[in-house]
Amino acid sequence: MKHQQVLDKLAAREIVQAMNEDVARWTGRQMSYRGLSHAEVERAVVPPLLARWRCLLDDADAPAQDVGWVALATLLHKYGFQDGAVTTGALASVDGLNRRVVLSDAFERQSPAIKALLRSAPTPLTRRPRSPRTVTFLRPGDVVSVRLAGRFHAAFVHELHGANEFPVIEFYAGSFSRAPTMAQLADRPAARAGGRARFGVVGLTYLPDPARQVVALASGHSQAPYGDGPQAGDGLWTLTDIIELPQVTAGLFDADRE
Structure with a gap:
């Protein structure tokens, strides 16, 4: 049983594609730091990815949750990682998908092989994975809600960097x-x-x-968060990754909670 065979049988192309992009991009970034052992890279990769996908894994309907757990365990295994809680969740989710007859007969027939793959020791990568091309489908004037550490925060899209590579956002005050x-x-x-x-x-x-994790609130909105633009010495914006947003925004929303 190959990783891609498992992922194809989940019949969830959008989830698998987005999750694979996150895992590949974040794994490549952690592997770029010299001197880290495989165990150190694994510890740097798994918890932030779990936080990024927590809304799907915890709050979605049962079939979507099950697909998410199996996809995450499979992709982590593909990139050389294994987490006990993720593997346990994925094995239970294989049974849940079969019990609810969500996927094909082929998935049910090959469930023992899928479980055996997820239980097996993964092969650590010897070089950084190829990072997917960065692209965004957000547009200037979009307003989104972003869930971080169990709270909801609103952000306004000011512009897109490069050829629609990623959005430049500004958060509204409060959570x-x-x-x-x-x-x-x-x-x-x-x-x-x-x-x-x-x-x-x-x-x-x-x-x-x-x-x-991210939900659209409005599009084509003309009013950015109230206040002056960046001041001299502030810099225009800080480059970051959606996976590290909880860390880089720490302390930004402490003043107001609603």
Whole structure:
């Protein structure tokens, strides 16, 4: 049983493609740091990826959750990683997909081989994986809700970098217990942490987001978060990745919670 055979049988091309892009991009970035052991790379890869896909894995309907667990375990294994909790979740999800008759008869017949693959020791990569081309389907004027560490935050897309490579966003001040409405964002200032913060976010690609972390609130919106533009010395924006957004935005939303 090959990894791609498992992924093809999940019949979830959008989830598999987006998750593979995240795993490949983040794995390549961690492997670029010299001197890290495979175990250190694995520890740097798995928890942030779990956080990125947590909305799908925890909050989606049962079939989508099951597909997500199997896809994540398979892709981690493909790139040389294995996590006990992810593997356990994936093995249970194989049974769940079969019990609910979600996928094909071929998936059910080959479930023992799928489980055997996921239980087996993965082969560590000897070189960085090829990174997928960065592209975004967001557009200037889009307003999105981004779930970070269990809270919801709104962001405005100012521009796209390069040939639609990634969006440059700015967060509205405050955090919310659920995705905010546009009425809640009216005349709301920009989030600040020392200076006004804008981010170029690689991996902020799809709407709807297969990971369900990012939700569209509006498109073609003309009003950015209230406040002046970047000041001298602030820099125009900070380059980051959607997987590390919880870290780079820490402290940005502490003032207001709604």
